[in-house]
Amino acid sequence: MTKHALYLHVPFCVHRCAYCDFNTYAGQDALIPAYVDGLIREIELISASRQIAAKSIFFGGGTPSLLSPIQLASLMETLRANFAWDDALEASLEANPGTVSLDYLQKLRDAGFNRLSFGVQSAHPDDLHLLERIHDFWDVIHAVKWARQAGFDNLSLDLIFGLPEQPLSRWQETLKYALDLHPEHLSLYALTVEHGTPFGHWVARGMIPLPDPDLAADMYEWASEFLAENGYIQYEISNWAKPKYECQHNLQYWRNLPYLGFGAGAHGYAARTRYANILGIQPYINRLKKGSMIEFPRSPASISKEEISPYQAMQETMMLGLRLTQEGVSAEDFRSRFGSSVEDVFRQELDELFSLALLEWADIGNEKALRLTPHARLLGNQVFRRFVG
Ligand code: SF4
Secondary structure, three states: OOEEEEEEEEOEEOOOOOOOOOOOEEOOHHHHHHHHHHHHHHHHHHHHOOOOEEEEEEEEEOOHHHOOHHHHHHHHHHHHHHOEOOOOOEEEEEEOHHHOOHHHHHHHHHHOOOEEEEEEEOOOHHHHHHHOOOOOHHHHHHHHHHHHHOOOOOEEEEEEEOOOOOOHHHHHHHHHHHHHOOOOEEEEEEOOOOOOOHHHHHHHOOOOOOOOHHHHHHHHHHHHHHHHHOOOEEEEOOEEEOOOOOOHHHHHHHOOOOEEEEOOOOEEEEOOEEEEEOOOHHHHHHHHHHOOOOEOOEOOOEEEEEEOOHHHHHHHHHHHHOOOOOOOEEHHHHHHHHOOOHHHHOHHHHHHHHHOOOEEEEEEOOEEEEEEOHHHHHHHHHHHHHHHO
């Protein structure tokens, strides 16, 4: 039975942060109970159509920690009742450090979650103020302490660098403070200024400067060295982990393996079909109340689908797999999955990328894998574009 990663989207936030372009809404908390009912129905509908084993569970958002422990436990119960999984399964929840308590985290642990991902972003009050985050770094310190007391031994912290007017020294301090909390995993993202967000308007009107890309590159390189010195392995362009703490859920995406997305605006990829759900919370609830399954993997909430051809699957396997800085794309896996060698399918692209020193062959155990060269990690998009056009 092919294992599927399971993603549940929770599109509620206390406040919309100035840089955020995720599908999430503030001031809609009254809809949470009906939304949870919708999620339960969607899980039941999709899983009723075939037997599915779960690879991992991830509650993302939005702010999943706005759901009550009872609501989260009932969702976990529904997943447990409808998918096969073993006890070692990674079950993650994204949490806003300003929304948790010790009691809350203990209840999450009791419900079966074993990994937390805290949206920290920065240790500096000026950065957090600019980003319009609702927490400060004291909230992070408390949240991590409570998570440990509650028995979580797998914590991830998300940080953002390359903010307007953020000097290198402030980023270095953020990373040092973050490491003092001994997380098992770190995700570091360069700020992207998205059109349509308050940040986008401020930049367009000259109210704040655009982040300096050269400085952001220096921040990234400094972080890579600092984290390596401190025992973290960079396993993906933006992700570092202590050995054996790589995020199993995200690995499933990067390996281009199947996942099911539940909730408003969630995406999924299974049975050679990619699909997307309707964005709005109320429309999502309405569709789940009335509708019936379209066909696996699409529930009544699904509004679009794309059949993925074998060639497209190969292209996407390259684009996603090359994000994995250690593992890359295994030549053997590629051949056994698609029946052709990666050199035959992408000869021209590979020759070009080798000549630009952006790609290399690496020996991993007894296998050969294609990987980005270290200096190509900052130029990933140039490489990926060659595979997907
Ligand atoms: S908490 Fe996260 S998801 Fe919610 S608005 Fe802020 S950045 Fe977006």
